[in-house]
Amino acid sequence: MSLADRFTTKTCGVLGCGADAEVVIDHPEHGERTVCGSCAADFEVVRDV
Numbered sequence: 001m002s003l004a005d006r007f008t009t010k011t012c013g014v015l016g017c018g019a020d021a022e023v024v025i026d027h028p029e030h031g032e033r034t035v036c037g038s039c040a041a042d043f044e045v046v047r048d049v
């Protein structure tokens with residue numbers, strides 16, 4: 001894996017998930033988090049990754 005890949009390939013920020021990140025949410029306690037589509041369902045989506 002190149003250094004560029006490490007910056008462009010993100011995984012879901014939810015502990016224990018590990019799926020590919022798809023969107024950024026506005027978490028009420030943690031602020032902006034990058035998460036996968038299924039984990040974003042309960043929160044307000046700020047933008048796509």
Ligand SMILES: [Zn+2]
Pocket residue numbers: 012013014017018019035036037038039
């Ligand atoms: Zn997830």
